[in-house]
Amino acid sequence: MSPPPVPPLVLISGPEEVLAERARASVVAELRHAAPDLEVIRVEGNTYAAGELVLHTSPSLFGGDKVLVIEGFEEATDALQDDLLSYLAAPEDDVTLVVSHRSGQRGKKVLDTLKKQSARVIDCPAIKSDREKSDFATHEFRRQGRKATPEAVRALVEAVGKDVRELASACGQLVADTDGVIDEVLVEKYHGGKVEASGFRVADAAVAGQTSEALRLLRHAIATGVDPVPIVAVLASQLRQLVKVGSAGRGSSAQLAKELGMAPWQVDKARRVVGGWDAPGLGRAIQAVAAADFEVKGGGRDPVYAVERAVLAITAARHGGAR
């Protein structure tokens, strides 16, 4: 069974650029399969000048099919919208129109008209949470006829999950280079030791008292371009939450969350960690972070060293280290 032919109108809608790019490529490939001498014309929404559309869509003396790909329609000029509307009122026969729209309300009238004229709508939802990224990676492998263990997918997302494009190409590389089921060992071989560390993970490890883990994550974070300033800010806010939760007493986490202006899961997390802390230790940790913040903002010579020392001071304070 062959897929239905591409209709003359296609709408690619959604913010995920990787998916949108793929959709554009596959539509063009499909059309080219049917008509090898297809002419592909690309138009950018924000630099469109009035009249271009007519120029591109009017039939050529030599005939032949055309596909007009409009990118970035969410920033479309008014001229493009007007021209598109008049084109949609009288579409040309051998022209396929592909419109990419990331998000927002701009050009809504055109989008509605497209839908009304039964355009093929391809959704490209944003891939943000780790779960969505795992689903995406799993799908990637399946699409290319390969199987991957859940552990492998998790490790892969952890290593290169910051950018969907990077994740996609990492999947592609694994598929191309290896055979059989993709497992954790394999992912480790290619991406081992690389961890996408954020300030939050550093702070989590630090307040949990895991000195070496916290330092390792900190180095990773700095190496992958996280600025010391937000790391210090996260350290401060985590310690602040510990103090708040620690001195708030009992009560359900939902209730406490409301009182303290935190999210329930933050309360739960702080509760799990706060057991290892005493008041003087927390005090020392906060003082260390404040000193680090000053040094990071020009008070000291080496911002990275300042953060590192703050992390060490925090883990030492947790163990009730000497003053």
Place this chain on the structure above:
Amino acid sequence: MTVWDDVVGQPEAVAALTRAVTVPEAMTHAWLFTGPPGSGRSVAARAFAAALQCPDGGCGTCRECRTALDGTHADVTVVATEGLSIKVAEMRALVQEAALKPSVGRWRVIIVEDADRLTAYSDAPANALLKALEEPTPRTVWILCAPSLEDVIITIRSRSRHVRLRTPPAEDVAALLVRRDGIAPAMAMYAARAAQSHVGLARRLARDEGARIRRRDVIAMPGRIRTIGDAIGAAADLASIADEESTAATTERDAAERTRLMEILGADPSARTQPPHIRSQLGALEKEQKTRATRFGRDVVDRALVDLLSVHRDALALHFGAPVALVNQDSIDVVRQLANGQSPERLLHAMDAIGEARERINANVPPLLALEAMTVTLHQGA
């Protein structure tokens, strides 16, 4: 009556300035007024400007004097910033203006109230000024005001004549409040003392009940911190007071400025989205308003910290039985409680911590974090 009436407790400075007005040889083209905040630098600068413009050398009643003191005299330009710094573009415009002849008065006077803020990212704004100081235009006078000599770059320092203002005695400040603002003598004395002779602050304290209550709250703070939770809470309170005051003071004004700008640009206020050129103007305005709010919030926190410092200083004075007037004479109980509860060493530690917090906030550390570190020190020592 003379223009010098409101310049309190500065006899030496006034003598030097009057001489400059009357004796041509004693006059020069650039003056640098330094003195602690609230000592009346800008008041002195305006008074000097008035005296220069006045045909009688500062009678305080003629048109020239009055307009110069108000800052509306055609030949007296007053530059002050409510942001964090004075920008180089502003300074360049001013230098051009300085090259013009006076239009109605005897001198063209340019007063830069915050010469210490001539430091956006670099010394560029200060350097822009340098040329004007180096090759003075006849009959143009620059009056720069800064907290101390160290706050202006050395090249400006060496090209201007220095007038040092001292902290006026509390009695003089109180007398000024009574005479100028019609405040009851007892209240004026309390305010002058509590504001540590800062004229503007004293006036605010004397007239604003809310400010007095806030001050009392702040100085009672060390006694309220019993656990580390209290310490964090107290810091959050201080920071949120600053936020509230800042929003309260700026919201209305921000909205008014926005409306005014829209009118000037001929924009339609009811439009859902503005055209790009108007959006960029509005964006610039919002940015400016934001730095103003930041500065305002920081100033509020800084004032609170100075108040806090004053109780510790008083407690220390009690400890050693030093024969000095207490700043918080009216809240003697708070001071006594603090003195009894803390050893002199702890008090000094606490004062260090407060000073450190002020320094950190100045260096862009989030006020909340700096305050937390401070209250933790107040709670459990360094």
